[in-house]
Amino acid sequence: xxxxxxxxxxLDDYKALKQVAxxxxxTVPDGYFEEMGKQLTSYINLDKANAGEGFIVPENFFxxxxxxxxxxxxxxxxxxxFDVPANYFDELSSNIQSRVNIELExxxxxxxGNYFDELSSNIESRVALEMExxxxxVPANYFDELxxxISARLAVEEVLDETDHSFAVPEGYFEQLNRSIxxxxxxxxxxxxxxxxxxxxxxxxxxxxxxxxxxxxxALLVGTGVYIRQITDPVYVHDNSLLHKEISTLPVSDIQKYxxxxxxxxxxxxxxxxxxxxxxxxxxxxxxxDLTDSN
Amino acid sequence: MSVQVDxxxxxxxxxxxxxxxxxxxxxxxxxxxxxxxHIRRMVIDHDDADDLSQDVFIKVWKNLPGFRNDAQxxxxxxxxxxxxxxxxxxxxxQRNNVSLDDVDYSLADTLxxxxxxxxxxxxxxxxxxxxxxxDKQRLVFNMKYxxxxxxxxxxxxVGTSVGALKAxxxxxxKKIEAYLLSKD
Numbered sequence: 001x002x003x004x005x006x007x008x009x010x011l012d013d014y015k016a017l018k019q020v021a022x023x024x025x026x027t028v029p030d031g032y033f034e035e036m037g038k039q040l041t042s043y044i045n046l047d048k049a050n051a052g053e054g055f056i057v058p059e060n061f062f063x064x065x066x067x068x069x070x071x072x073x074x075x076x077x078x079x080x081x082f083d084v085p086a087n088y089f090d091e092l093s094s095n096i097q098s099r100v101n102i103e104l105e106x107x108x109x110x111x112x113g114n115y116f117d118e119l120s121s122n123i124e125s126r127v128a129l130e131m132e133x134x135x136x137x138v139p140a141n142y143f144d145e146l147x148x149x150i151s152a153r154l155a156v157e158e159v160l161d162e163t164d165h166s167f168a169v170p171e172g173y174f175e176q177l178n179r180s181i182x183x184x185x186x187x188x189x190x191x192x193x194x195x196x197x198x199x200x201x202x203x204x205x206x207x208x209x210x211x212x213x214x215x216x217x218x219a220l221l222v223g224t225g226v227y228i229r230q231i232t233d234p235v236y237v238h239d240n241s242l243l244h245k246e247i248s249t250l251p252v253s254d255i256q257k258y259x260x261x262x263x264x265x266x267x268x269x270x271x272x273x274x275x276x277x278x279x280x281x282x283x284x285x286x287x288x289x290d291l292t293d294s295n
Numbered sequence: 296m297s298v299q300v301d302x303x304x305x306x307x308x309x310x311x312x313x314x315x316x317x318x319x320x321x322x323x324x325x326x327x328x329x330x331x332x333h334i335r336r337m338v339i340d341h342d343d344a345d346d347l348s349q350d351v352f353i354k355v356w357k358n359l360p361g362f363r364n365d366a367q368x369x370x371x372x373x374x375x376x377x378x379x380x381x382x383x384x385x386x387x388x389q390r391n392n393v394s395l396d397d398v399d400y401s402l403a404d405t406l407x408x409x410x411x412x413x414x415x416x417x418x419x420x421x422x423x424x425x426x427x428x429x430d431k432q433r434l435v436f437n438m439k440y441x442x443x444x445x446x447x448x449x450x451x452x453v454g455t456s457v458g459a460l461k462a463x464x465x466x467x468x469k470k471i472e473a474y475l476l477s478k479d
Contacts, residue, residue, distance in 0.1 A: 008443075014468055016475035020421045024441075025414025026335055033331070036345070037323050040352050044319065 299325055302368040309359055319356060326369055327352075329442070330376050336437045337380040337430075339402045339422075341411045347383055351376045370451040377434060377452055384430060402426050424474035428467055435460055436467040 011018040300321045308318030330351055335344040354375055362371065387401075403426050406412060406419070414422070425433055434453060438444045446457040453460070 010468075014472045016472050017421070017468065020417045020475070021415065024332065025412055025418040025422065026332070026341075027411045027413050028331075028341060029411070032345075033327055036327060036331075036348065037320070040323060040349060041316075041320070043349065043353055044316075044356050 306359075306362065306364070306368065319359075322355070322359075322368075323352065326372055329369070330372060333373060333376050333437070333442065334380055336425075336441065337434065338383060339405045339426075340409060343383065347376070347379050351379055354379075366451055367448070370448050373438075373448075373452045380434075381430060420475060421471070424471040427474060428470060431455075432463050432467045435463050436471070439464050 305318050305322050308314040331348045334347045338344050438449050446460050450457050
């Protein structure tokens with residue numbers, strides 16, 4: 001560009017732009033700027049008011065305000081025809097009360113003096129009069145004595161209920177009686193039931209006592225069997241002396257043979273006893289007598 | 296022809312509460328149209344520009360007591376107006392679900408339908424060409440082409456260096472020239 005564009009010579013380089021008219025093509029409504037000034041002034045005044053700078057009042061304004069309002073109201077009321085006498089509202093309440101009283105008097109709703117105080121006695125007397133006129137009479141002072149009579153009768157009946165002691169029993173007799181009866185009846189059943197209930201079926205083979213009893217029985221059987229065997233078929237063990245030990249080694253057949261061949265009176269007696277032969281004493285004496293006679 | 300009041304006079308009058316309204320009226324007379332057209336060229340629609348202009352001047356009224364003279368008064372006001380325009384355009388995009396590429400077509404339609412545009416065909420075409428630029432580049436072009444602002448002043452407004460502004464403006468002009476020539 002030809003210059004630093006502080007002047008308009010730079011437009012020479014831009015022909016198309018230079019050909020455009022440089023007047024302002026934009027327009028505004030007629031009187032716009034004058035109106036704009038006024039509007040701005042009003043806006044500024046409104047802004048000042050909103051900012052609180054204009055909120056000032058004359059001195060004693062609020063003090064005089066009440067009087068001003070009252071006077072303005074009076075003026076307006078006079079102008080409109082609505083007027084009230086002086087101190088009207090102050091006297092209004094008492095006026096209303098007095099008018100109410102006057103109205104009550106004129107309508108006839110009044111009562112004699114002390115009416116309500118004498119009302120109860122009047123009612124009682126009238127009730128008495130009505131009862132007399134209806135034909136139902138009662139003795140004098142009947143109602144006064146009635147309450148006492150009722151109370152006394154109640155007391156008598158209570159005493160009669162309490163003092164019926166023609167058949168006496170010891171103290172606590174009936175309680176004891178109940179207890180004994182219950183013990184003999186319901187409690188017994190209760191005990192039995194408890195016992196029955198308490199009996200528990202237990203399996204014998206699971207019990208330790210059964211085991212010991214079984215072992216004892218087994219031992220008894222074995223012992224009995226051994227004893228019986230000993231009795232029926234005793235087996236002597238000759239080990240008391242050396243002779244016994246020597247003889248025990250001998251065969252039984254040899255011993256039998258010796259005894260058959262070499263037996264004496266002592267052996268005979270032994271054989272008789274061992275074999276269990278019955279010994280006839282009479283015959284034995286005769287034989288011994290014969291043997292003696294022969295010798 | 297009215298005599299333009301110096302910014303210093305306006306500021307001094309504004310500091311005094313008694314003359315504050317007078318100062319503001321002077322400020323309005325001096326900068327009302329500049330601010331409006333700056334906004335109008337960005338948003339195209341008159342009603343939108345009207346709303347934004349009033350918002351800008353109300354902000355000026357509120358923040359002028361804190362103005363520290365570290366910048367010129369009108370560049371400060373331009374900065375406020377520029378920020379309002381950028382914010383408005385962003386909101387419009389979000390409200391209408393318009394993509395960044397389609398926003399220029401939306402403003403072009405507004406321009407075409409606007410009853411407050413009486414430019415000729417060339418001017419219409421130029422506006423269409425300007426609307427093809429990015430928002431910030433469009434700002435720079437408008438301030439330079441229409442307002443004849445200096446680069447230092449534009450730098451105070453947009454917060455960009457003078458060199459970057461020159462480059463941006465140069466690119467903008469080239470784009471517009473090409474647009475004008477391509478549509479012939």
